[in-house]
Amino acid sequence: MRVCLESYARRIVRNEMARDVERLVVALHVNGERTELLLPVHKTLLEVLREDMQLTGTKHGCELGECGTCTVLVEGKPELSCLVLPVQVEGRAITTIEGMASGSELHPLQQAFAELGAAQCGYCTPGILLAAKSLLESNATPSRDEIREALAGNLCRCTGYSKIVDAIELAGGRMK
Amino acid sequence: MTKENGFSVIGKALPKPDAVSKVTGRAIYADDMLPARTLHCRILRSPHPHARILSIDTSAARRMPGVHAVITGADLPIKFGILPVTQDERALEHEKVRYVGDPIAAIAAVDEEIAAAACDAISVEYEVLEPVMSIDEALAESKDERIQDYGGPNNIHKLVALEFGDVDGGFEKADHIREDVLFFQGNTHLPMEQHSAIATFVDGRVTLWSSTQVVHYVHRALAKVLELPMNRIRVIGAAHGGGFGGKTDPFAHEIIVCKLAMLTGRPVKCTLTREEVFYAHRGRHPVLMWVRSGVTRDGRITAMHFKTALDGGAYGSYGVASTFYTGALQTVTYDIPAYRFEGCRVFTNKPPCGPKRGHGTPQPRFAMELHLEKIAHDLGIDPVDLKQRNFVKPMTRTVNWLRVTSCGLDECTERVMTASGYRIRERRRGRGMGFAISSYLSGAGTAIYWNDMPHSEVQIKVDRGGVTAYCGAMDIGQGSDSVLAAIVAEELGLQPRDIRLVTADTDTTPIDLGSYSSRVTFMAGNAALQAARKMRGMLVDAVEAKMGGAEAVRVGAGRIGDFTFEEASILAEARFGTLTSAGSYTPPKIAGPFKGSGVGPSPAYSYSACVVDLDADPRTGIVHVNKVWIAHDVGRAINPLLVEGQVEGSIYMGLGEALMEEQAFRKGLHKWPSMLEYKSPTFMDTPEVETFIVETVDPEGPYGAKEAGQGPLLPVIPAVSSAVFDALGVWIDEIPVTPEKIVEALRRKQKGQPARYGPERFPSIPYPACIKVEPPPRDLDTNAAAASI
Helix, strand or coil: CCECHHHCCHHHHCCCCCCCCCEEEEEEEECCEEEEEEEECCCCHHHHHHHHCCCCCCCCCCCCCCCCCCEEEECCEEEEHHHCCHHHHCCCEEECHHHCCECCECCHHHHHHHHHCCCCCCCCHHHHHHHHHHHHHHCCCCCHHHHHHHCCCCCCCCCCCHHHHHHHHHHHHHHC | CCCCCCCCCCCCCCCCCCHHHHHCCCCCEHHHCCCCCCEEEEEEECCCCCEEEEEEECHHHHHCCCEEEEEEHHHCCCCECCCCCCCCECCCCCCEECCCCCEEEEEEECCHHHHHHHHHCCEEEEEECCCCCCHHHHHCCCCCCCCCCCCCCCCEEEEEEEEECCHHHHHHHCCEEEEEEEEECCECCCCCCCCEEEEEEECCEEEEEECCCCHHHHHHHHHHHHCCCHHHEEEEECECCCCCCCCCCCCHHHHHHHHHHHHHCCCEEEECCHHHHHHHCCCECCEEEEEEEEECCCCCEEEEEEEEEEECCCCCCCHHHHHHHHHHCHHHHECCCCEEEEEEEECCCCCCCCCCCCCCCHHHHHHHHHHHHHHHHHHCCCHHHHHHHHECCCCEECCCCCEECCCCHHHHHHHHHHHHCHHHCCCECCEEEEEEEEEEECCCCCCCCCCCCCCEEEEEEEECCEEEEEECCCCCCCCHHHHHHHHHHHHHCCCHHHEEEEECECCCCCCECCCCCCCHHHHHHHHHHHHHHHHHHHHHHHHHHHHCCCCCCCEECCEECCEEHHHHHHHHHHHHCCEEEEEEECCCCCCCCCCCCCCCCCCCEEEEEEEEEEEECCCCCCEEEEEEEEEEECCCCCCHHHHHHHHHHHHHHHHHHHHCCCCCEECCEECCCCCCCCCCCCHHHCCEEEEEEECCCCCCCHHHCCCCCCHHHCCHHHHHHHHHHHHHCCEECEECCCHHHHHHHHHHHHCCCCCEECCCCCCCCCCCCCEEECCCCCCCCHHHHHHHC
């Protein structure tokens, strides 16, 4: 659906200057909530989550699909939100870090990461937690090598990865 | 609650106070902030490594809809720099650019795309100059003109020459003398978080939230460049996405967003792209090294002469300090009775180098450990034995006047030797083990700018039972908040979760010189300890008065004597009024009596020993690290979980430097300014690490604690290269140890050439005559040290 700028609420677009940008209304299902947004077609899911939906828990390290930091889950599978356009995931269930805990109760992975010091600066943590969640949902008792392989696309500069692998093992054990 | 060490919090593996906010995505990093009406900033950067700017035309950019402000160097002409002696940077350059990425103009616009488009609309006329891209080129006469207008001759930035003791005499006494030339390529921090800063200008005051390791240094630079008194500037450290030294300088974008906020009256944010992060750099200096040592037949060092040449990039940054650091800490692990150091830093047309984890010391550590391995092979002595024979002893002064207090080198070595089975390892082509040791500062003993004030201060407020500790220290993920909370909690008989922390905010917290130089646990920790003990004293006094003083008041488990902490705080507030206390830490004045003695002294040194086990394929040169054993003398682990985290992170980063990471250039351009091409270790590349924490209980550290965040990186790199020799019989005298270097060294060996890969020669450098320094008297600290234990 092609729309022009004037036909939608000025509140949404007040900062978008009158440029020749194609815009679309996209309905996103994020963390169980449905939201309709008017978006420039080229804006990435990463940018939309952070800037239009204030879901700043999703971080970015390169915006080129190289570091894994911006990982979110689409229908339970890890996707790099910096390489995804919202139209590609319209109507599909998207999970961000904000949707991982149940209310104030941490997901077992979050609990294990906190307990074992698997988050140092914490910047890569949301992406790694989501990738790990996806892993444990398809393989409840991964070996350490399987964990390393599943997370090979997520870089971390602080931890040396050891405590992350420990925490995923611990959480997997607790979730059995 | 109380552990066998007599503490209830210290030594316990507790989660960080901000662990939940980090695992739930609630920690607010600078780029997560988006106040209403925020403008977005993009910076136009130089496409040339070296050029004069003839003109900048911003008129087209200014006319673009959505652009609110355009600034150039003329708007921010005052120079700044981290060191008082090298104030050589401008937030925006309008006369000359010195590397690809040097900032020229900045735009504030309603969104990032418009800001970027406006940058493209700026036209800059350059007179392109011949770039200087290597140490050799920098030492030679410039083809066009020098990069900087200070230093010299040619593009030399800094020359250092120091001699301690009788070096020539030491070489005369030697039974064997060996020379080696080695090279350590530069690399970068690669924090996961791109640098980001956001500024507001309200009521005539600038507020900046930034991803910085040192709010205080940013504060100072802003005051200078913006020409505002410091009391009209507030710098707040946002949640921090990784530094490793890379966010320790004040940066152009931090100054630019403040200026743009002042001009527009709106919040202005700048987040660097990943490519720009590679240009911001301040990372590991490429260093060419020459080392000559004399040893006796049984491997005792009689003299050492160490020469370094640092490729500094285009600006000073911390470079003068880095230069001294390439020569300072050799003596802190090995007893070197006579030592000569000559150092040189040159300017090149590359992003400036600065401090990265280990600041200036991983390069010489690599060189020295490999050099000693080779000497051991020359003499037919086991390299571990040779190194052990030369270990420094606790409570000594080195020949260059560095004061060693606690030292766990022997225990660290024993732990990794036993666990790894190094001495009984299987000898098979393609499989090898390497051993190395290291040491690092627990904070620099002298401040970056000369002053007599404390290096860290902590204030504590107790009010209705609530405890708040205020400190300028910045938690960059290493856990400095945990250390502060643990120390205050321990002293007040509480748990860390009971302590509210206010940190890294120049308006509300007292000074701390920041998260670099491994100084926070030692310095902020000591300041917190002092403040907490004063507060405890008031609480105990008030309770004692109430209880009649018949018995000693016990503090612990949330109680002070017969009262709960909250009741005790009410008694104390009634007795003393507002309950506040303050503590501070000033390092002891232990620097030697010579010019240049300010770099190297630290109130305490950590020690590490490491064994790396690896497979090296003789056909492909591919190295697979199987396991790393590391023992680290941290003095005392305030929180062993976080110490392990620091040690494991250091090992990982060291392996990246040893095997793959390179900040390298071709024709003036960065070869790989992206995370994909700048190879760093993934989960798959990082081996299991077995960590041993060794506690030597330092006499001056808080509860005996020393540093953990940098020292453990140092031994990994030489241990990898030694392990490759162990596996294949070739020396790789150049970091990183890449497959092609290994294959080339094997090819040379096969052809009967020297079985090594590395630099052939060290250039001729016009070092000045050495400043000759007498070694310190042997008993200099004996009495003082004995008294303080």
